[in-house]
Amino acid sequence: MKIIQDTTNPLKKQTSVLCAYVTEKTNQVFGLEGINPKIKNAITESLKEIEGKLGKISIINTYDLIPAKRILLVGIGTKEKISNDTFRFASGKIAQKIKDMKVKDFAIIVPQKTQLKQTSIISQIIEGVRLSLFSFDKYKKEKINFSANLAIIAPNSKDITKVIKRAQIISDGVIFTKEIANLPPNECTPITLANFAKDLANKNKMKCRIFDKSQLKRGGFGGITAVGQGSKNEPRLIILEHNKGGNKKPIVIVGKAVTFDTGGISLKPGEKMDEMKFDKCGGCTVLGIMKAVSELQLPINVVGIVPSVENMPSGESYRPGDIIKLYSGKTAEILNTDAEGRLILADALSYGEKIYKPKTIIDFATLTGACIVALGTNVAGMVSNNENLVKEMTLASNETYEEVWHLPLNEDYMSMIKSDVADMKNVGIGRAAGTITAAAFLQNAVEKTPWVHFDIAGVAWTQTGTKEKPYNPKGATGFGVRLILEYLRKNTQ
Structure with a gap:
């Protein structure tokens, strides 16, 4: 899996699946502010289903209104209960869904303005994705050969490249x-x-x-x-x-x-x-x-x-x-x-x-x-x-x-x-x-x-x-x- 930092505006990112986190109760969707009203309405309807609960996922078709083909929303629970495992868990759920969808590339928007440091969130995202895609199939005739490239959408920072490399090595x-x-x-x-x-x-x-x-x-x-x-x-x-x-x-x-x-x-x-x-x-x-x-x-x-x-x-x-x-x-x-x-x-x-x-x-x-x-x-x-x-x-x-x-x-x-x-x-x-x-x-x-x-x-x-x-x-x-x-x-x- 190739993982890169991407500073592109999420609404201009060309990708098969654009992934965003959403909180419970407040229904805050990180990174999709200012999105096309038609898609926003679809997001609103989708949130009624998942309610921002930790690990719950909804997929929305963008109808080519933005470069991303689909939007994936994943719940992270209530904002006050965000822990040092929240994004690892939620990102693992993203990875499993991406695997089921069999797409070759996806992007995850790193939330800003939470109680966690951005570097901690990025580490959790990469660990959650990489470890959730692990499958011990050494002795199975049918192997699970899945691979997809991941773009981490976050503001430009020298630290982020180091964090991505470190998280991959740890994983x-x-x-x-x-x-x-x-x-x-x-x-x-x-x-x-x-x-x-x-x-x-x-x-x-x-x-x-x-x-x-x-x-x-x-x-x-x-x-x-x-x-x-x-x-x-x-x-x-x-x-x-x-x-x-x-x-x-x-x-x-x-x-x-x-x-x-x-x-x-x-x-x-x-x-x-x-x-x-x-x-x-x-x-x-x-x-x-x-x-x-x-x-x-x-x-x-x-x-x-x-x-x-x-x-x-x-x-x-x-x-x-x-x-x-x-x-x-x-x-x-x-x-x-x-x-x-x-x-x-x-x-x-x-x-x-x-x-x-x-x-x-x-x-x-x-x-x-x-x-x-x-x-x-x-x-x-x-x-x-x-x-x-x-x-x-x-x-x-x-x-x-x-x-x-x-x-x-x-x-x-x-x-x-x-x-x-x-x-x-x-x-x-x-x-x-x-x-x-x-x-x-x-x-x-x-x-x-x-x-x-x-x-x-x-x-x-x-x-x-x-x-x-x-x-x-x-x-x-x-x-x-x-x-x-x-x-x-x-x-x-």
Whole structure:
């Protein structure tokens, strides 16, 4: 899709479909002031149907009275309730309608004089359009080959060209994350993910290092080695480095990538086990972030670390009752082999802190079903050892509308994972505070660095209860890519 800025007067723009936003109650149509009376009457009648409600669409024929062939009106709700997601949502609805209409070009008028900055609206428009047109049809015989050029109609400004480019790169990062996260387990093993990382490094001039099974064992990565030993698909530790920040301390981003999780010896129920292909979403998010960071050429140092395994039951699998030694040197008693994500993350977190001595550590993981019980399927759990980091992430979340909720982590929770026979155990006490006790295990892997953990079990893919959003079609959502890129953007200002 080619996206350009266009400063043409909307009423003089030649396009197949001219798209304008309209508010609820006030029926304000942005950008079509002074339009031909005949078309204005048609708009008035059309507004009676959609009433400006968020995402509602109406199409009007212009009868060649203006250069645009048709006008598309889309509701954005009441003006006072316009949020940082309104135009992303509404623009996604536009994109879906344009796709149904099978036109090859369309134009969207950027509203002026709203409570949002013009640059924010443009970013939302592009993300909404691009992400709503994504379709995972890799394994379908009939492909959906749709493409249309988009003109963003807005006043002339140097910033707009930069915003358009940035929004496209961010959207590409999310789409890349979705593409690999949606891959089935027979097509995506730890080695496959490692190859994706190598390709990213080659294309975007990043440094890449891959630890194989023997290197992991020799290096003392006891968590990754133990979880991965039950599968013929060997584990990998993937490391990508974007070094554009000189001597500044890097930001380390870690992502859990269990390419398929049966639960191991503590076998999961068969129902919905197919969804465990999404247990790699944290790692896929990290790869998507690194892709965008490198293409944006951010003037910072960022390290992406992805521990990747397949958790399978076999004669080689680790067992309940085992005691393993993690990269940190601490020991963990295994009480449930389905609590595997924290083991591989602990190794990666400790390695990232020791080797890179980072400014900040961030991790993403589809870690606990308990997070879905606590927060549902639209909000990610956030646990941290640093209040300032929590505030920064909350601000970034408010901008990208990827919702997070801060959960506590104190000594009471830390004590819940103490073991009688090892330094800690890999599950807490019964079902109580499952999301927090999992985070407590990770906290043991981080010594002093400001750290934030996102449990994305409920938001990494669309599930029962997931809000309908046109830019999140069924499957992986790419949650976290936009969030962290917004955080990084603010860190480069």
